Amino acid sequence: MLLQGQLLSETELKRELQAFLNDSITWQQADQRKVIHSMLVHIGTVDSELRDGLIYGTFYTMILEKNLLDHAILNDTFDYCLTNLLCKGIGENHTDSVFTRTFTSLLIALILTRDNEDDFLEAYKIEELTNKVMAYLDAEKDVRGYVPGKGWAHSVAHVSDLVDELVQNAKFNKASYIAILRPLLNMLLQTDYAFIHDEDERLLAPLFTMLERGLPQQEVITLLNETMATLSAQKEQQDVQHYRILRFNWKTLLKSFYILTADRPQYKALHQSIKDCLNIDK
Numbered sequence: 442m443l444l445q446g447q448l449l450s451e452t453e454l455k456r457e458l459q460a461f462l463n464d465s466i467t468w469q470q471a472d473q474r475k476v477i478h479s480m481l482v483h484i485g486t487v488d489s490e491l492r493d494g495l496i497y498g499t500f501y502t503m504i505l506e507k508n509l510l511d512h513a514i515l516n517d518t519f520d521y522c523l524t525n526l527l528c529k530g531i532g533e534n535h536t537d538s539v540f541t542r543t544f545t546s547l548l549i550a551l552i553l554t555r556d557n558e559d560d561f562l563e564a565y566k567i568e569e570l571t572n573k574v575m576a577y578l579d580a581e582k583d584v585r586g587y588v589p590g591k592g593w594a595h596s597v598a599h600v601s602d603l604v605d606e607l608v609q610n611a612k613f614n615k616a617s618y619i620a621i622l623r624p625l626l627n628m629l630l631q632t633d634y635a636f637i638h639d640e641d642e643r644l645l646a647p648l649f650t651m652l653e654r655g656l657p658q659q660e661v662i663t664l665l666n667e668t669m670a671t672l673s674a675q676k677e678q679q680d681v682q683h684y685r686i687l688r689f690n691w692k693t694l695l696k697s698f699y700i701l702t703a704d705r706p707q708y709k710a711l712h713q714s715i716k717d718c719l720n721i722d723k
Contacts, residue, residue: 449479458495485541489592504551512561531580539583546599553606567612578624586638598643605647618656632683641694662714
C-alpha cells in the first residue's frame with residue numbers, strides 16, 4: 442500500500458506543509474508518501490491551524506488547484522478514508538474523534554470533485570461510499586459547530602458538502618436520493634444542541650442539487666410532512682426546553698428553504714408546502 446511507512450510528528454508536518462504552501466519547496470521535493478500518510482494520520486488533530494489551515498488547505502491545493510496527486514494516490518487515499526477515518530469513533534459525543542470524521546468528510550468531497558472531472562473512481566467505490574455515508578449519518582452523535590480552543594467540528598456542514606459532491610457524481614444511483622436525504626435531514630432534529638453556524642444553508646445545497654438532477658418535488662414534500670409528524674410526536678415526549686430546541690432547528694431550516702424557493706417558479710408546490718410547515722404549533 443502507498444499509505445504506509447514512517448510518519449512526521451505534528452510539528453514536523455506543520456513545517457513541511459507551511460513550506461509547501463509558501464512555495465519554499467515543491468511537491469516534487471517532498472517525501473510524498475510520508476507527507477500524505479502523515480496528513481491522514483493527523484487529519485483530526487485538535488490543532489486547528491494544522492488541521493484546517495494546513496492539512497485541509499494542502500489537500501485542497503494539491504487536489505483541486507494544482508492537480509498534483511495522481512489517480513493511484515487518490516484511490517489509495519479514498520480507500521484509507523473509508524476504511525480508517527470516516528467512522529472513527531462514531532457514536533461518541535463531545536470527544537475529539539469528531540474532528541477526524543468531519544475533516545475526512547471534507548477530504549472525500551475534494552476527491553469526489555476531482556473524480557467528477559477525471560472519472561477515476563470505479564462505480565463500486567461510489568456505491569460503497571454511499572452506503573458508508575448513510576451509516577455515518579445515522580450514527581453521528583456529535584453535531585457541534587465551533588468548539589472553543591479547537592476550532593470547527595461542523596459535522597452537519599461538512600457531511601453536507603460531501604453529500605453534495607456525491608450526488609453530483611455520474612456513478613451515483615439516483616434511486617438513493619431519498620435514502621441519503623432522510624438521515625441528512627434527521628441530523629438537524631436535535632433536542633440538546635441548537636444550530637447557529639449556518640448548518641441549514643449547507644444542508645440545503647445537496648437537497649437543491651438533487652432537485653435539479655431529477656428528484657421529484659413531491660418526494661421532498663412527503664419527507665417534509667413525515668418530519669412534521671415526527672415533531673408532533675416529539676412534542677408529546679419532550680419537555681418544553683428540549684422540544685423548543687428541536688423546533689428551533691427545524692424552523693431555521695424551513696425558513697432558509699422558504700427563502701431559497703421563493704423566486705423559483707419551478708418550486709411553487711414545494712414552496713407552498715414549506716409555508717404550510719412553517720405554521721408549526723399554530
